[in-house]
Each structure stands twice: as C-alpha cells, then as structure tokens.
Amino acid sequence: MHKGKKRMARWKLAILALGAAPGVLAAQAPVDQTPPAPATPAAAEPTTAAADTESDAEEIVVTGRPPPGSVPGDIKPELQLSPADIRSYGTNSITELLSELAPQIQSVRGGEPVILINGRRSAGFREIGDFPPEALLRVDILPEEVALKFGYRADQKVINFVLRPRFRSYTSELEGSAPTQGGSSNFEAEGGLVRVDRDKRFNLNLQAETTSNLLESERGILPNTAATPPDVTGDVTDTTPFRTLQGQSDRFSANAVYSRNVFGNVAATVNGRVEHNRSESLLGLPSLTLTLPATSPFSPFDDDVRVLRYADTDPLRRNAATTTANLGVVLNGDIGRWRWTVNGSYDRTESDTRTERGVDGAALQAAVLAGTASPFGDLGSFTRTTDRARSTSSAGAIEGLVSGSPFALPAGEANATIRLAGRTTDFSSRSQRSGVDGSTDLGRDAGSVRANLDLPIANAQRDVLGFLGRLSLNGNVELEQLSDFGTLTTYGYGVNWQPITAVRIIANFTTEENAPSQQQLGNPTVVTPFARVFDYVRGQSVDVTTVSGGNAALLAETNKSFKLGLNVKPWSERNLTFQADYLSERAENSIAGFPAITAEIQNAFPDRFVRDADGTLIRLDSRAVNFARTENSQLRYGLNFFQRITTARSRAEAAQRQARMEARRAAREAAEAARPTSDAPPPPPPGDGPREGGRGFGEGPSGPGGGRGSFGGPGGGRGFGGPGGPGGGGGGGLQASLYHTVVFTNTVLIRAGLPELDLLNGSAIDDNGGTARHRVQFNGGYTRDGFGARLGVDWREGTQVNGGTTGGQPLDFGSLTRVNLRLFVNPGEQPSWVRNNRWLRGSRISLNVDNLFNTRQRVTDAGGEVPFRFQPGFVDPLGRVVRVTFRKLFF
Template identity: 35%
Template sequence: MVVHAQEAAQTGAPAAQPAEEEEEEPGEYDGTDEIVVIAGRLRGEIDVPQQPVAVFEEQDIAAYGATSISELLDAISPQTGSGRGRGGGRPVILLNGQRISSFRELRSIPPEAIRRMQVLPEEVALRFGYPPNQRVVNIILKDNFSSKQLAGEFNYPTRGGYSNYELEGSLFRIDGQRRTTLEAKITETSLLTEAERNIDVAGDSEIPAVAGDPDPARYRSLAAESREITLGGTSAMGLGEDGLGGSLTVNGAYTRTDTRSLSGLDTVLLIGPNGTTARRNLEGALRTRVGTDAFEGGLAYNRLVGTWQLSATLDAGYTTTTTRVDRRRDLTGLRDAALTGTLDILGPLPPVPSAGYDTARSEDLSASSLVTLAGNVLRLPAGDVAATVRAGFDYNRSDNEDTRSSLGAFILDRSVASAGVNLALPLTSRREDVLGAVGDIALNLNAGFDHLSDFGTLTEWSAGVTWAPTEKLSLQASYIVNEAAPSLGQLASPQVRSYNVTAYDFIRNETALVTVLSGGNPDLLAERQRDIKLALNWDLPVLERSNLVIEYFRNRSSGVTQSFPLLTPAVEAAFPGRVSRDASGRLIAIDRRSVTFDEIASSRLRWGLNFGGQFGSVTESSAAAGGRGGGGDRRGAGAFPGERLNRPAPSGEASPAGGERTSRSDAERANIPPEGGREAAAPEAGRGPRGPGYGPMGRGAQRGRWNVSVYHTWRFTDTIRIAPGALELNQLEGDAISSGGVPRHALEFEGGLFKDGYGLRVNGKWNAPARVNGSGLPGSSDLRFGSTFNIGLRMFVDLGQQESLVQSSPFFKNARLSLTVDNLFDQRQRVTDENGVVPLAYQAAYREPQGRIVGIDLRKMF
C-alpha cells in the first residue's frame, strides 16, 4: 500500500489513500503488506548530513507550556547546550532555514506559531556563516497564524526580601509571506540586601559600636534594584510577484534600563585623647545608579540567485549609559575633633556634607553585517558538493568619559573584516549507490580569516567527517583550529577602582574588604585554539521513541585571555604585582584586569538520553486551546526529540517526485493508524472556524505526552599553565582558578507530562563537589565546595481546554495559568575550610542570594 503524503505536507490535508484500501475491513496489521509513505520535505527544514540532536513537533512544543520562544529554549537547554566549551549564550537560531539579523525577530513570537523545531550539531553552523561554537536551532513557522496576547508574571522568594514582576503585551501575525510583530514589556526587580539574608561580612568590626548607628548590612545589596522597559517590532514581507524577488525583514527595538545598587556606608575609626577607639558608621548609603538607553535595529534579506541562496543580515545598535557612583565623604574633621576631645567618640556625630558623585558616560555604537552565498558547485558520484561563501564587516566604537579617571574623554574603536568558505563533499551514498554498503559519508572543510583594525589578521580552519552507516546511526569527527583576539574592552577599557569588595584570602584564611582595580590591559595576546570533537547520535530501538547522543571534546588553547582568576596562592605567586598587602600582611587591594595564561587544556565526555512517547486513552478536548494555530504538516504529529521522519531513501529506492520512504512504524508514528483511518487536519490559520487558536490542542483525538532528557558531563582533564616554565595547575585536583572549583561530574535533565490541557515540567542541574587548594603553609586552608542540586518545577493548565470553566467565565478562553518554582529545595552551596567552618566570603547567601522562588504566570490570548 502506498500513502501519498507529499500534498498533505504542503496543504495540511490528510494523505490520500487508494480506494481499495478504504474498503478493507479494519484489523491488526499482519506484516504481509508494505506501507510506503511518499512525503516531501517540509519547507524550511535543513537537509544536512548531520543527524538532528532533537526534533520537536507542535504537540511536543505545546507540552512545555512555554509562553515565549526564549522560555522554550531555556526549557530544552539540555538538548540545545553545547559541550564544546567555546562561546556561550543561546544557540545559533535560524528561522525557516534562514539566518536572522538578531534574536529580536523571535522573542515575541508565541510558541504556538511553531510548526516544527530542529536542534542540530555545532558543525551545521558553518553552513550559515557562523563559527561552530553553539548548536543550531531551526524554527519553522506555520504559514498562517494570528494572535494578540497579554501576559503577567510575579515571582517572590520564600525567604522574602525580594520580588520581581513582568508585564507584556504583543501582537503577532503570519499571513503567507508577511509576518508582523509588535511588543511592549516592563520588568521590575526589587533590591535585596545583605541584612535580608543575615550576611556577616567582617565579624565584630561590622557591629555598630554605638546604639543607633546604622547597620552596614542594610546598605549593601546582593541583588540590584532594576527596571527595564522594552518596545519593539518586526515586519517581514515577500518581494516581487509571489515572493520571487526574495524576502526582506526589518526589526527594531528601544530599551530603557535603570538599576540601583548599594556599596555600604562611610565608616570612620575615631580615636579619643586617651587612646580609646570606636568605629562609627555614618548615615547615607554609597549608591551606584546606572541608566541605559539602547536603540537596536536589524535587516535580513534572502533570495535565490539562480540556484544559489543569497542571505544578507545587518544588526546595529546605539547605546548610551550613564553611571553615577557616590564618593566617600572627607572624614578628616571627625578624626581631628575626636583626637582633640571636642567630639565624644561615642556620642552623636555631626552631619558631614556629601562629597557628590563621580559620573561615567559612554556611547557605544555597533554594527555587524554578514553576506553568505550557498549552493552546489559541482556534482560528484555520491551527490552534490555544497558550498557556503561568506563575507562580513563588523564595527564597534565606544566614546567614554569618567570623572574617576585621569584620562579624560577617550574613544575605543575596532573594525573587523572577515571572509571564509565552507565545503560539504559527499563521499559515499546509499541513495546514489556509491559504496552504499558502508553508508553515507560526507566531508566538511572550512577556512576563513578575520582582519582586526587594532590587532592584525587572525585565521581559522576546520575539517570534519560525518558517517551514517544506517538511517538511525550517525557518527561525526571534527578538528578545529582558530585564533581569537581579546575583546576591545579587555584591551582598552578605562581603569576603575571599586571599594569594600569582599575577597577571601587563602594565605591568611580570612575574609577581607579590598579595593579592586578593573579595566583594560593593553598587553594581552591573541589566543590559538585547537579542538577535537567525536560524536555519536543513535535512534535507539527501544520504547516508542528514544535516542542516544555521545560527544567527546578535547580543547587546547595557548595565549588565553581571561578575567583575573580566583586569588589562590599559585595565582598570587604568578602575578605578584597584582596584589597589595599592608605591613601586617593583610590583603588590601587586587588588580583584577584581564590576564593572559600560557596554556589551557581540557577533555570531557558529554552524553545524553532522550525518551518520549504517548500515554493514556484517546480523549476529546471540547474547548479550543489558547492561541494555538492549527494543523499544518501532520506527518510529524507523533514525532519526538531525535526522531527523523524524513530520512533519505536506501540506495536504489529513491521516492517519486523527490519524496522519501518511511517504514511501517514510521507511518504509525506519523499518526496513520494501521486500520486505515485518518486524522482530520485542523485549519492552518491561528484564527480558525471555531474562533482564535483552534488547532492541534483543540477539539480532536488527543493522547497524553511525556518525555525525559538526561545529559551527563564527565571531565577527564582540566589543566592550566599560567606562564611559560610555570608549574601546571590541575583544576580537577584543586588547583582551580575560579571560585567554586571545577567539578568532575555534572548532570542536566528535563522532562514532563501533558494531557488534556494539564502539564507538569521538571528541569534541574547537579554539580559534583569540588575543592580549591590553599598554600599548605600554616594559617592557610583548602576549601571544599559542596555539590549543588537545583530543580525547577512548572505546573500549568490551559484554561481554554476546561469546557465548564469557559462556559461559566468566557474570559478564560485561550488563557493559560502557570505556577513555577525555581530552586525547589531551596538548596544553596555549602563551602567549608579544613575545620568545617564556612568562611565569611563564602556564606550561603553569597552563593545563592534569592533561594527558592515561587512564581505565578497568567497569559491571555485574543
């Protein structure tokens, strides 16, 4: 029996079935007939040799209960996270298989508008002009969708002293080739002080000597007070008749951010005529206030040039920042009055005039552009050779002025011109019957350069191979060589001193309040990176759906620029000029400008298991789900992370009209019942015939869904050589340069259940214990950093699916209510010295100020 699903993939209609099959009596499949599904690839999917790490269909996405794409990406972070150890932040994001100018284009798109989402390995990023530092997430939107939404969120820690709320409104519409987004959002966070977490900074010296003197802990913040307001919009359109002239996307945003933090009080040690002393605290916190205005804009242009795909993106921003830092008051008059006896050192203190504040102003301009041309350059026996040629130009300029610096006004600027080429060469192919017995083998080659106006030319190259011996198993190997320059700020930022910064002194086994110098270091060097990656991705033959991902990484870097590390005895010995001590040996100042390490090397294994399936009996959901667009491509309705419904046909079995073959089990997982029944397709538009959002979670046959993903990282080696000829530091054995040490093992997991509009999601991270070695001398101590286990919980209900509730209160139609708990067990890392004592600098509230946070979210779509 042949089921033609290509038309269904394009129109959302159920696949046609031959008439004689419709007349058959339903019954159990006995394996005597072969079912072949002929299906074209979904528009916007990425066709690459590398097997997806995960694939999410509409129902999978609905099961997360996410209110935004950003929230969805956070929820699936175990699958989207990269173990390469380079770069950071979000994965590379593509929209319908094409580059975007920035994440601004996506942040207000509701997850219900997503038709399918692919997560692909880091190497795929090379095909789109990006370095292979992060995994690639390709988001495929529905052809038609419309929604308006209002959302509110309030978060509060169970320990009190802090709150956060968000209010957001947005409008989103897809109408064929047109896409429009408008958004407005405000986020506000209250101040959290050390007194609200019972922080003890310096022991008895912090206790007011006189009743009525203010407590400094009330005037030092653990979390700053902040408010952020964002306005933005995106417009995308097709050009020419039927979009044959390509597509153009324009987006822009304005963000205003205000923050306020506290750095303690002015304190003075008063000495009376008879030599008695008293430390007094003056009223009036030392404040730091920062105001930022950010204007951002972007363009994206895509079109076909012959058979080649041209993509051009431009992202630009202009930011002004004003920072006001209160000066310390001149307390010489108080000291003199105490010495002469005219001031009672225990009595009321006279008012001391304010010293005003220092002001730092900066204007930052940035622009980043990239043009890529991708297509096939020639035909080999095993298939087409695909090429991506890229060229880009970036510019950054920063105008700065700071009254704390003697430099006066100064300008930092850097321009970067880049170019490169990536080639993907198929060597063997089952489809083309070229050594098909060994599977599909493809080679990837990449080379490029960056020319920096202030740092010269840096080069990069890489080579990789992908081998798929079967449709369900894929192996990869890659070698990457790259040069990287320090950032403009690391090289040339102004030098600024910050006072009363808490630091732990390993040599004296004590906590000190020190003066910290930050800013640029012009002596930093270029970094040379050499990385190896070996990976396996296997669709397991167990359960309804499961896959295994195994990745091994080995990184080697020389001339590495990093922030000044944790001040261990080894670091102080390597950088003696960066530390100041008084005559008694007490730590008083640290120069924390960036440094260059001679060499850093590490190796680790990251492996993960993804499971998922359906449960429960089929039920009828009698109410429409909030804001969900419908139907679309129903082929993957039963798909799951890691499943590939569109696999290349085996050698000699190419499907007609470019279609692809799937097995009987594939067809069943695509919701084509063995009895020959068909699931009716819902309307594609977000506003269907039964009102806004009628779609896959609306009326229709539904079963519950579940999934579990667990990833384990096992670090084998992690070593540092600070300077040529210096001893090698083993971070896994306690020679760590970061606060917290380096744990050998770490776990990430997420999973959940969803049925009839009710959902439960759990995610978490666990890190093994670690230690940081002291000097071994008397008075010094090793530190043990206990394990951490942070679990997040999200429970939600799609109120629109609760028929009786909607009938009694129509407001709840298309609404979702969520309850969230971050750090469910209120777990905070415990740090102890060799005697089991917690150093003041490592109190639990410093490690995790907020603790358990409970939140409630309500979203209403119209």
C-alpha cells in the same frame, strides 16, 4: 525605607497597565462579520478552532522531500519537535521554550545557538524570541557542524524554527515572583502582537519588569565584626541592613519585527529593539580614619591614635543605567539552485555608572588636629566622593552569504558556502576617579571572508561505495583582518558518516584565533569599595576595594579543538535518541576574568594585590588577564525520549478533524467540477473569496482556514487561531531527557615556568570551587488534556580547593542538587471551565518553583566551619523562588 523600595508601587501600576494593553487592543479589533455558524454543543465549543488548527498544521503529506522550512544538506536534526511536542513543554514564549530545551541545545564548546527561521538566516534571537510557541509548526535542533553552512563557526548548535503558514494573536502576560524566605519580589508584564500570513510577518512586543532589592540582613548574614569600625555612639555596628545581596532594578524593552517579500521573491525582514535597564545597589556605610593627637582635649589616650569609625548612617550607593538599541535588516533570496543572504545590523549601547566611595574628611581631620573638633559623636554632614564612569559602544556590520551546489559528484551534490563580512566598531569611555578624569577611545574595523565546502564521498542509495553507507567530508577556512590586531585565521575540517540509517557519526578539527573585545580592552575603570571576597592565601573573608574595567594589554588567543559526535536512533517507530559528544580543547593566551585569590594566582600576578602591614588584603585589581595555556577534555552523553499520549477525547477530536478535512476536500472537488468552460474566471472555493470587511489585521467573513490572504488584503479567515487557541485539543505526551557530563582534564598554565593548575584536583580560578568532574541533568514533563507538569534536576559533584601558604586551609565545596518544578493548566482546553467563562479561552496559568528544596552549596574549611564569604545568603541569595504567571492569547 530605602528609595529602591519606594519606586515599586509606581512600577507595579505601570506593569499592570502594560499587561492589560493587548486585551484592550483585542477588544477594539474590527468585529467579525462572518455569519454565525450553526449552533454546536457548548461542551465542544472550546476545542473546535484548536482542532481546525491541528488539522491544518499537522496533516501529514508524504512526498519523499524534506518538510517545508528544512535546512538543506544531508545532516539530519538531532531532535525534531512537532506542534504536539512543543505544547507539551507548556511555555509562554520561544525564550522560555529554549530555556526548557537547554540540555538539548547546549554545545560542548559553549557557543550560543544559531537561530534560523524557516531554514534561512535571521537577524538573531530577538527576531523570534517573543513569539508564542503556538506560532511554531516545527523546531529542528541540529549539530554544530551545520553552523558552517550558514557562515558561522562550528561551536554552536543550530536551531531552526519553522512557523505556521498563518497565525495571529494578541498576547498579554502578567507574572509575579518572590523567594519563600521573603525580602524581595519581582513583577513583570508583557504585551505582544503577532501576525503571520505565509511570507508576511509582523511582531510587536513590550516588556516591563521591576525587582526590589534584597538586603544582607534579610538573609541573616553574620556581620564581619573583625573589620567593623565603631559607629557614632561607640558601639560595633551591624552593616548588613546597609548592604544589598541583590540590587533594586527596573527594565523596559520594546521589540518590533516586520517581514515580507520585496522585488518579487526576496524575503526582507526589519527588526528593531530598544531596552533600558537601571539598578541601585547599597555598598555599606561610609567610614573615616582620623588621626587623634594626644594633645587634643578630646583624647583620653597618652599617645596619638587612629580612630576608625563610620561617618554616616546613610549607605553608599552604586547607580547604573544602560540603554541598548539594535537595528537589523535581513534579505533572503534564491538564484537558481543558489541561496543568498544579506544581513545588516547596527547596535549601540550607552552605560552610566555612579559609585559613592566614601566621604571627604579633610576638613574634619584638620579640625581634629587643631583640637577644635572631636572624632567621636555626631560628625555632621559630609560631601561624598563619587566616581563616575560612562561608556558608549556602537557597531555596524554587513554580511553577504551565498550557498549552493557548484558541481556534482557520483555520491551526490557538493555544497559550498561563501561569506563576506565587514564590521566597524567604536568604543569610548569617560571616567572620573577621586577627582581625576580619564578617557579611552578605541575603534576597530574588521573584514573577513569564510568558505565552507561539503563533498559527498559515499552514498549507498547511489551505489557509490555503498558498504560505507553515507559519507561526506567538510573543509572550512576564514581570514579576518582587524585594524588593531592584524590577520586572524580560522580553519577546520571534518567528516560526516552515516554507516546505517540509525547511526550518525560526526568528527571535526578546528583551529581559530580570537581577539579580545573592545570592552575587554577599554571599559572604563570602576573602583568599588567594601567588596567582599574570600582570600584563599590567608583563609579570610575580607572587604576590599576592587578595580574593574578594561585591560589594554590583552593578547589574541588561539584555540584548537577536536570534537567527535555520535547520534543513534535505535527504533524508527519510537522517538528515542542517544547523543554523545566528546570534546578536547587547547587554548594559548586564553582570555579570562581575573581568577580566585590563591597563592598560585598571587605568585603569577603580584601587582594585582595590595596588602597592609599585617598581610590582610585591602585592594584587588580584577581586570581580565591572559593565561599562557588552558586545556580541557570532556564527554557529554544522554538520551532524549518523547511519547505521544492519546485519550478518548483526543481520538474523538481526531475523528472530527478528519471529517472536516474530508468535507473541505469534497467542497473543493465540487467547485472544480462546477467550473464553467468559458474564459470567465471560476468561482472561488469556499473560504477563498474576498473579505467583505475587516481589512487590515482584523478577521473577515471568509470561512475557516481561508485563502492565502495578506496583511490588510483579502482572504485569511480565522486561519490559525480561534476560541480554543492554536494547537489545543486533548491528548498529551511524556517527554524526558537525561545527560551526563564527565570532565577528564581541566588545566591552566598561568605563566611559563610556573606550576600547572589542575582545576579538578585542588586548584581554582574562580570562587566556585574549581571544576566538578561529574554533572547530571534531567528534564522531563507530562501533559494530558491541557494539564501539565515539568521537572528539571541539575546535580554537580563536589570539589575541593587547596589553601594558601600563610594560614589558608583547604575548602570543601559540597555537591549540589537543584530541582525546579513547573505546573501549568490551559483552561481553554477544559470544556466545563469555558462553558460559562468564555474569557478563559486561550489562557494558561503556570506555577513555577525554582530550587524546590531550597538547596545551597555548602562550603566548609578543614574544621567544618563555614567561612564568612560562603554563608548561604552569599552563595544563593534568593534560594527557593515561587513564580505565578497568567497568560492570555486573544485571537
């Protein structure tokens, strides 16, 4: 049994302990001293608190103003999710929610989404990713152009998470998964604490995960016998039990967030996170090539020969460990009509990689030449040659941003955003290869200024060019000074046009310059033996030595893009929207990982390939390169639909909520009427009085939905949370999204004077078969009274890659349809379940099946055969994976 398998038992125990920790904390929380409420029927008990939450969070107040936490400006969300919509996804964290929303938040330009919290900038996704979705009051998904208002580039969607005014919970989650073909398993535990009390927020989250390795032999990989030396007994050896398709890995992370107002009305947030990962991969058996002279007493040959054989039955290993630490501080405030934000961050990453490349056979070779040792049979022990690479990167950054209206125009208020940013980064690496030491030390200081201006031109409501509806123009520019790359410039301009209420059109042009990262420039060189690649030039699957790391010769790239977006909501009373985005991009000196091994690529980068006398590839330098030019154009369009479903149970609960709201309103009015006329302060209304106990985060005796409260102060009550869990209750919803992507052009010019590569028609720059012209994505779900099902479908059209010039054949990459299914149930919403099993309150049980039909892309050559490198186990090692999750919220 490999060492990676032996560690699983210890990690499982640690994970189970972590998953149980929130339950222990919840059990030790201060006892609620609230006098017992009047008895209610047991069947209705589980939904009472959920109903209170629903009434507090979803009561609609028409004010003619944007809802709380909205993003300022005249660009409305492409998609807006209410608490009921969020519940319908049945996810356990905001991270999972974004995964379900992937089709809607995918930017045509590929950037990661910008994360806002309550309409303000945040420290990033790590500030909120661990929150349970029950803590959300609303989710707004906005187009890329809104990113400009917050100091970002217009290549990423904007997601605004609006939190409930009050929320608290402990979260405990256990998850186990395994492929149905066996061979590997994964266990994960998570414990979390969340407290939200209006402008105060605290979150602590711990995660631990362990994954066992998956061997080639456990997927039926056929051995590559053509290049396999004999073993110690002289037989051909199957090395698949000594090579991993997926290495063994362990991960632990801790994340903490604290936020509150300081200096009166300045919102301050501090976020800290640390994560440690370690992994071990098996690379095959160490081999030796020994020269056996004809004069040796152990030689049966008449001439000198070379003996290629395995030296040991213990596989070569690669061990890697990475530790990442992040610290972020955010200050948000207002000065009159202007908003300001200051962001500060420090990130540090340390990595250590050890790769066993083989054995030192010098002593044995000398003995064989002297005739005192045989190259056959048991060779004894060897010293292993081990390469080592260490790297440390650190980055400190500070940004200041102000946004507001500098002046007014007849059509409305102009909006301006100015951002100043400074960043310093250091990167150092140390490596040892074949006993030779190497080092790299890089530093980069950067300063930038970005300005964005929105000018309203037409406004039908103000009778300014009313025939145009609403029209605004946008312009933005950024200057960035890098200590090692000089000045980089980005600028853009666009238009936002809403001719009628149901239709919005957004167009923008952007030109930007980007420098390679310090990792791309200076990562330590890592040499990996026996890496399996497909050589399109020869039409062969071969085991080669690969060289990876940084490339100090990389140049800055320039990207020019045009985007045209259309958003249509045909019926105001129905939640149905149509979204279409067209993108055209052209990049010069674009930076990319090393492409596939085709004749075109070899002609452009001949120094990256080493072949033996027979033409077989034996060494590949896979470090990043610059392409002279890349061009891409595509259209992505689709529909989003959501329909609320009411049931008899949900209607009854709505009536109960209405009755409770009216009772609270009557109590407030009675308290107001009874207010004394003297100067003495009036008595507090029900639920707003001070606590009699349970300070800190514990629950006090105040009534349901108490006053503002504070962390460790008066007020609070149960607020958002209780036996049924936030946002519970009956009813449900039907949700669906369908998107189609059509790629019109995708070309690469590697070097001036060389033929242009058409990735849609036979060329490739990776092992995925070029670019699929068509892609269809569907995501849908149905929920009803706590039961739910979700289905995701992703289809890609097949492609073809032309062969090489010396024996290569065209390869056909078949179309691929991947289906994911998720079923979930919230036992806390089932009165009959909870009546005698109160521990089920706030729980969710999920069953996920990824790749439901166990499909893998089929790759064949001209003869219909599957090349060695594209065996199903290589294409998708895991296949169908079943995952079971149990999550419990303690309120």
